[in-house]
Amino acid sequence: MRILLIVDPDNPVPPVHYGGTERVADLLAREWSRLGHIVDLLAGPGSIHYNGRLHLHRSPGRSYPSRVRRKLQFQLQSLWAARDCDVVCNFGRFDYLEALLRLGKPILHTFHHPITQSLVDDVVRQQRSAPVLFHCISAHQHSQVEFLSPSVVIPNPIDIGMYSQGDGSGGYLAFLGRLTRNKGVDVALRAARLAGRQLVMGGPIPNEPGAQEFFDAEVKPALERGDACWLGPLDDRGKQNLLGSAEALLFPIRWDEPFGLVMTEALACGTPVIATRRASTPEVIRDGVTGYLCDPVEPDAKAFAEAISRLPLIDRAQCRLDVQQRFGVEGIGQQLLEALQSLALGTCSSSA
Numbered sequence: 582m583r584i585l586l587i588v589d590p591d592n593p594v595p596p597v598h599y600g601g602t603e604r605v606a607d608l609l610a611r612e613w614s615r616l617g618h619i620v621d622l623l624a625g626p627g628s629i630h631y632n633g634r635l636h637l638h639r640s641p642g643r644s645y646p647s648r649v650r651r652k653l654q655f656q657l658q659s660l661w662a663a664r665d666c667d668v669v670c671n672f673g674r675f676d677y678l679e680a681l682l683r684l685g686k687p688i689l690h691t692f693h694h695p696i697t698q699s700l701v702d703d704v705v706r707q708q709r710s711a712p713v714l715f716h717c718i719s720a721h722q723h724s725q726v727e728f729l730s731p732s733v734v735i736p737n738p739i740d741i742g743m744y745s746q747g748d749g750s751g752g753y754l755a756f757l758g759r760l761t762r763n764k765g766v767d768v769a770l771r772a773a774r775l776a777g778r779q780l781v782m783g784g785p786i787p788n789e790p791g792a793q794e795f796f797d798a799e800v801k802p803a804l805e806r807g808d809a810c811w812l813g814p815l816d817d818r819g820k821q822n823l824l825g826s827a828e829a830l831l832f833p834i835r836w837d838e839p840f841g842l843v844m845t846e847a848l849a850c851g852t853p854v855i856a857t858r859r860a861s862t863p864e865v866i867r868d869g870v871t872g873y874l875c876d877p878v879e880p881d882a883k884a885f886a887e888a889i890s891r892l893p894l895i896d897r898a899q900c901r902l903d904v905q906q907r908f909g910v911e912g913i914g915q916q917l918l919e920a921l922q923s924l925a926l927g928t929c930s931s932s933a
Contacts (some may be wrong), residue, residue, distance in 0.1 A: 588603060590639050594610070606624070608910045612910050668921045685711045716920070722860075733920050739910060741905045760787075775885075781812065831856075832857070833857050855888045
């Protein structure tokens with residue numbers, strides 16, 4: 582089967598630092614190529630070549646003419662890229678697929694970001710006569726809307742071979758992700774201080790309104806006190822070093838994270854995860870087995886500190902085994918491949 586994999590051009594595939602969607606695209610492209618399928622990639626500059634063709638596109642500028650020009654260019658690029666593929670696997674924006682929808686190509690559209698009913702309804706209205714299968718990456722994400730078209734729930738994969746089990750001997754707690762309020766880094770800092778641990782953080786300050794102000798108010802004082810250490814954005818080696826030596830990863834989210842790839846990355850290193858009981862976290866973390874889920878929905882530093890005190894009860898080897906069995910790229914890649922094959926044959930139906 583020939584698969585066209587489309588990814589937005591914000592980051593290359595695979596990503597160098599931040600880029601969960603691009604990481605998943607890379608894992609699946611490598612797995613499907615390994616199984617003998619041809620994978621063409623339409624993605625951003627710096628992306629690598631798999632066993633099919635590589636097509637590069639670029640993000641538009643902020644001006645309206647730039648956005649219009651890029652969208653028109655994408656229509657032509659996508660038609661050329663999809664000219665002889667059997668099925669399209671779209672990780673990018675659906676509103677850029679008008680040309681492919683008119684062509685009638687079968688499309689699996691993955692929601693890697695939070696979804697709303699209005700968004701899904703808009704997608705359905707654009708669907709025309711092309712066969713489209715909607716793909717959610719968690720059951721919680723799927724439960725937020727009503728799908729009138731075929732849909733599946735298949736989580737994001739992890740390549741366990743990219744990580745090695747650490748012993749957690751660093752004596753610190755880890756935070757990995759954007760340093761923002763919705764990711765809860767301020768809660769992680771307070772919880773670590775209550776537990777008498779240093780928090781070592783990896784991740785960027787995003788270029789979004791209020792991000793720098795939040796960092797200056799909530800994170801910078803902890804750095805100045807010596808309560809925390811910030812490593813900046815990390816590559817794969819940096820993430821392994823951070824997670825493998827950590828006692829636990831703190832994941833005190835304040836928003837409905839669709840999946841949270843960093844949780845599975847930590848577990849692959851044998852590192853337990855302590856997270857807010859919210860959105861997809863109960864689907865990834867087995868409470869008391871691979872980490873702890875903390876109530877209430879608004880994360881509380883005291884609840885996280887109490888969970889930190891129970892970390893000796895968690896078996897790090899079990900963390901790694903659990904994530905391999907439930908989220909390994911071989912199994913997840915096969916599930917998605919079967920969905921793509923049924924879509925190409927016109928036999929797909931909802932499995933959620």
